[in-house]
Amino acid sequence: MSAEIDYYEMLEVERTADDATLKSAYRKLAMKFHPDRNPGCTESEARFKQINEAYDCLKDPQKRAAYDRYGHAAFQQGGAGGGGFGGGEGFSDIGDIFETIFGNAFGGGGGRQQARRGADLRYDMEISLDEAFHGKTAAIEIEVSSPCDPCGGSGATPGTGTRRCNLCGGHGKVRAQQGFFMVERTCPTCHGRGEVIESPCRSCGGEGRVDKPQTVEVQIPPGVDTGTRIRLAGKGEAGPFGSPPGDLYIFIHTRRHKVFERDGTTLLTRVPISFTTAALGGEIEIPGLDGARLAISIPAGIQSGKQLRQRGAGMPVLQGRGRGDLIIEILVETPTRLTARQKELLRELQATETGEECPQSRGFFDRIKDAWSDLTE
Numbered sequence: 001m002s003a004e005i006d007y008y009e010m011l012e013v014e015r016t017a018d019d020a021t022l023k024s025a026y027r028k029l030a031m032k033f034h035p036d037r038n039p040g041c042t043e044s045e046a047r048f049k050q051i052n053e054a055y056d057c058l059k060d061p062q063k064r065a066a067y068d069r070y071g072h073a074a075f076q077q078g079g080a081g082g083g084g085f086g087g088g089e090g091f092s093d094i095g096d097i098f099e100t101i102f103g104n105a106f107g108g109g110g111g112r113q114q115a116r117r118g119a120d121l122r123y124d125m126e127i128s129l130d131e132a133f134h135g136k137t138a139a140i141e142i143e144v145s146s147p148c149d150p151c152g153g154s155g156a157t158p159g160t161g162t163r164r165c166n167l168c169g170g171h172g173k174v175r176a177q178q179g180f181f182m183v184e185r186t187c188p189t190c191h192g193r194g195e196v197i198e199s200p201c202r203s204c205g206g207e208g209r210v211d212k213p214q215t216v217e218v219q220i221p222p223g224v225d226t227g228t229r230i231r232l233a234g235k236g237e238a239g240p241f242g243s244p245p246g247d248l249y250i251f252i253h254t255r256r257h258k259v260f261e262r263d264g265t266t267l268l269t270r271v272p273i274s275f276t277t278a279a280l281g282g283e284i285e286i287p288g289l290d291g292a293r294l295a296i297s298i299p300a301g302i303q304s305g306k307q308l309r310q311r312g313a314g315m316p317v318l319q320g321r322g323r324g325d326l327i328i329e330i331l332v333e334t335p336t337r338l339t340a341r342q343k344e345l346l347r348e349l350q351a352t353e354t355g356e357e358c359p360q361s362r363g364f365f366d367r368i369k370d371a372w373s374d375l376t377e
Contacts, residue, residue, distance in 0.1 A: 007054035118239035118246035135222035148204035153242035155208035165190035223318035265324025
């Protein structure tokens with residue numbers, strides 16, 4: 001240990017600095033003088049070692065108290081226990097540096113891993129537009145990993161248990177020296193659990209879960225659309241060795257409707273009307289998705305392609321109140337078969353449109369309405 005080094009000066013902090021300040025200063029300096037950032041620079045490598053030596057001492061409350069009282073003499077001749085760069089504890093914080101610089105490629109500190117949660121599952125469900133409007137309760141069949149019944153999800157034969165892993169000593173991770181660095185990896189024997197099964201269950205092979213068919217009930221709320229995702233918590237795959245299950249996600253796909261198109265909460269439909277209705281105006285009825293018949297007022301002289309809006313006649317608002325609108329696009333039908341009388345009436349209309357006075361044009365609309373009713377009935 002280098003007696004000439006003042007650890008607080010080395011970390012550029014006050015002697016009253018708390019743990020968070022120490023750690024922040026350590027990370028900042030360690031990243032600055034890290035050998036990977038200063039290749040070939042022996043001074044940076046030496047400074048990096050000194051920074052680790054200082055922080056390894058000051059992060060430990062007992063070592064720090066001894067250092068504050070006796071200085072470096074506290075660690076000489078078997079005093080408070082050496083904490084230099086060769087000590088194993090410092091490497092956990094080097095892992096913190098790696099995580100800050102390179103991400104989590106080298107993993108975190110020591111200790112066994114937490115229980116691995118089961119995988120999430122996806123199920124694609126196709127429904128009709130009517131079902132999306134009203135909502136429904138559906139039952140689906142899925143093949144999913146579930147807890148093993150004989151072992152109760154533990155993975156061990158009933159009546160047996162687990163023992164501490166000999167390779168990692170129950171920590172779930174092992175360390176290996178690779179040149180200048182100490183690398184920490186998940187234990188290959190216990191896979192991070194810190195313990196191993198003495199007698200694996202024969203039904204699940206020690207995994208604690210087996211594939212089973214399951215029936216799951218799904219509540220589809222009114223107003224869902226293509227792309228809507230419904231989450232069923234805890235209905236995914238069971239986690240290994242009795243750990244928590246994942247979730248099941250239902251992705252909705254809505255089939256095309258013969259009459260209505262959808263844009264969010266807005267419905268669009270195209271309605272053909274007769275030539276006389278377009279010219280004279282009137283009222284038509286169309287069916288809605290809710291089963292009711294909607295009365296639509298047609299203004300006189302409406303043109304083909306004109307859109308009429310019916311407020312509150314569209315799709316329900318998902319997880320909300322009210323409904324969207326219904327847009328009716330008008331398509332004026334042109335008749336293809338005309339009687340001689342109907343042609344005569346159209347010629348009279350044509351004459352009035354071109355400004356030519358026709359003696360028979362008086363009462364034209366009354367006559368054409370009667371004649372057209374015969375054609376459209």
